[in-house]
Amino acid sequence: MIVLFNCTCAVPTTMDSFHPVPVKVNPDLQKERDAALFNPVELTYLKDGGKDKTERRRRCELLAINDPDLQHKDISFMARNERYSNAVRKAVIIARKIKEHRLTNMEEKQLYISAATQYDTYGFGLHYGMFLPALSAQCDEEQRNYWLPLAENLKILGTYAQTELGHGTFIRGLETTAIYDPKTEEFVLHTPTLSALKWWPGNMGKTATHAVVLAQLYTNGKSYGLHPFIVQLRSLENHQPLPGITLGDIGPKLGFHSFDNGFLGFDHVRIPRRNMLMKYSQVSPDGFYIKPIHAKLTYSTMVEARVTLVSDIAYSLSQAVTIAVRYSAVRRQTEQIKGVKEPQILDYRTQQLKLFPYLAAAYAFTFTSFVITGRYIEVQNEMNDGNMESLSELHALSAGLKAFTSYVGNEGIEVCRLSCGGHGYSQASGFPELYTLTAPISTFEGENTVMLLQTARYLMKCATTAKRGLELPRFVLYLSQRQKGQCPARNESDLLDHGLLSDAFEHRARRLVIEAAQKMQSNIGKGNPQHVAWNNCHMYLLKAASAHCHFYVVQTFVKYINDTEMSDAVRDILTSLCQFYALHGIWQNAGDFLQDGYMNGNQLDMVQSLVGKLLDKIRINAVALVDAFDFRDEILCSKLGKYDGNVYEAMYEWAKNSPLNKTEVHDSYNKYLRPLMQSSKAKL
Ligand SMILES: CCCCCCCC/C=C\CCCCCCCCCCC/C=C/C(=O)SCCNC(=O)CCNC(=O)[C@H](O)C(C)(C)COP(=O)(O)OP(=O)(O)OC[C@H]1O[C@@H](n2cnc3c(N)ncnc32)[C@H](O)[C@@H]1OP(=O)(O)O
């Protein structure tokens, strides 16, 4: 092998470092680590919830990474069929190993799975991600006792079949019918039109044996709307689709290549009455319908999934910035002074401006995911006691945050890719897979615009409640407070105050929510029906919901720093990161803060100047900040983001494995090129 890059710096090891000690580490990266003003491992412990949790996570990851049964060639070099097969093979091994290693706790199982699948999709993703949660949430006790052991022990493999070819967002408009037949005590499932074919459900194309199917319930000639049913799709003997069921894979997509998203049609398929999931609503043997205590309980699986997606997007964005920051420390470009080494690209202000907002957002979203997960558990406990009061709040919060964080996350991953220049476009960078895995989060589990409009709908109601002087839930309490006049900042140091920054976002959110409510009122006042007024006001509503989420994230970041014990060094860097997140947000949305005179041009100048100054503070700590995410190379799957920074060697080694390099002369030479070139009359 040609040695294109060489250096001999040794990596200092500490008890806390878990990265295997490389023979050599890129000196630029080492210099960054030496210069950092805090110990990244302290931040790792904080993020994981304590040293013992970090150690447990690392143990789980190593169990998967070191397992010879879970090894395979790089998925970049696999065709789709091979990828699907490999994902299923690994899913089966993972299930066995989780038992062997006695990983009983859910968090450990998830850690193990994510290390074992690396950056590919998990072959039983829908089974564990939606099918089991749907069964858990929607089965009554007797049904749970029957179905859960089958699903948990993988005697059946499931998916969640809701979306249809013609309808995804508007689920009240789904066409699949489940008509109750009291004579046989069965439901008849049917796909009445082409547009009613179930379309998209993951693992349905080739893997699943069962599905939780969402269908319109009819009994005694009346329609009762969407309800969940468990339906067997394939034989448990030979995996053939059962009579009356049409199944298939929907074909290649932008990404998710190892996933068999599928289509499904029913031709008058009969299922027993008790296959309707009956925790909340029931149909009696004679066809009598009992309605649920809350109309939207059927949607609860989606709420849970949206909460989880906030953590997922924080995780993916953290991976993207890890790759881009490390690479930017190693990559040198464009001689500035003749004869002097080209600078690290991380030194360019423009590069910092690309990466640091997303580095800050990755931390902000991580802390936000802790809070929303905690709130989800609280509300779930209330609901288990029959109290549905907070369901609307949870829906508004999870829908909005899923949309807000995934917009920023997807954009951030793409900016990180661009910041790595040409190499960012190579599969070796890890970006193509990371991007295409994360991109659909803006679409699935509720398309982002639609989700923000759901949050806006809730905020409009809260604005009316506030106007009437009635009580509001904690997370929207600010809507009942009076606007605070102008931003009081007189100098730059005032603008670094966390309270002042949070107040600025609060002011903006309140103003935009109230403004949207007023626009709605005046639209309705002009005689427009509600839906027309709503459409006319979309741009105000979207902005209001987004500003509300932005405020929520800033406030959460501030509160996390205030309420959490940490060393001075870590507090100092998180404080800078939080200031940067907020100030950069103001700078990017300057119009909103100027529009009503809350801030003036002079204050905006100071904001911009501080954004520049904070770049320096983050610059010194940037590599340590991404090291603190603590991604092993085997999990990051990026030649650009390697812990040792030996990027060029890794890329060269990787490229040599390309299937096109198997032979020196490709078949196509003899087939096509040679005849073309030798037929030419011209002689050399
Ligand atoms: C041995 C091994 C062991 C291993 C163990 C392993 C454990 C591992 C665990 C996990 C591994 C996981 C790996 C996962 C890998 C996953 C890979 C990829 C997954 C991708 C999956 C994607 C799935 C999907 O996309 S499923 C389909 C999702 N579809 C949607 O989200 C549709 C969006 N549309 C809607 O939600 C609705 O239609 C709507 C909200 C837009 C409108 O609804 P509508 O009924 O029309 O309501 P509307 O009239 O607007 O409003 C009426 C009132 O209802 C309120 N409301 C609406 N929704 C809700 C709700 N959800 N909850 C509460 N309230 C709601 C609304 O606000 C209105 O209220 P108001 O008071 O009347 O104003």
Ligand SMILES: Cc1cc2nc3c(=O)[nH]c(=O)nc-3n(C[C@H](O)[C@H](O)[C@H](O)COP(=O)(O)OP(=O)(O)OC[C@H]3O[C@@H](n4cnc5c(N)ncnc54)[C@H](O)[C@@H]3O)c2cc1C
């Ligand atoms: C990778 C992937 C995996 C998936 N997995 C599953 C699965 O396992 N199970 C499952 O059931 N489904 C699954 N889905 C489907 C997914 O849930 C839907 O695609 C999603 O809910 C969006 O719905 P849609 O496709 O109907 O989008 P549309 O609603 O058609 O959106 C198209 C455009 O219309 C706009 N729009 C729609 N309605 C409104 C409105 N009311 N107001 C303003 N604008 C509007 C949207 O903002 C968007 O710009 C998956 C999708 C993908 C991409």
